[in-house]
Amino acid sequence: MNKDIETYNEKQSVEDREICRVLSKEICNTLPEAENKIWHGHPVWFLEGNPVVGYSKLKNSVRLLFWSGQSFEEEGLQNEGSFKAAEARYTSVEEINAKDLKRWLKKAKDIQWDYKNIVKRKGLLERLK
DSSP: OOOOHHHHHTTSSOOOOOOOHHHHHHHHHHTSSSEEEEEETTEEETTTEEEEEEEEESSSSSEEEETTTGGGTTOOOOOOOSSSEEEEEEESGGOHHHHHHHHHHHHHHHHHOOOTTTTTTOOOBBBBO
């Protein structure tokens, strides 16, 4: 895992740090081929240059974001924004369901919208997988 992501995790409060550690470990284990880095201030994982999953510290929680998550058709994810993203929010590590997380991460690999070229396409998203 990218050292900058480890630094990001370590800067969080004790509870949020544990959430971030669990998320980053599972993301790296499930998507070992993904490039990971701090992008727009938050840890993000990319497949072939396309952002697929990341997390960020919000005021009262840690948000796990899947860029193509609305296409996963998962009850545990809430729609986020006007594109295809969906999220889950955590306030304690006990709220993370490992089975759900693994399933969502596999879907992040198999179901992708082309965010990499969204600017070039003037905001139009195309399905990659």
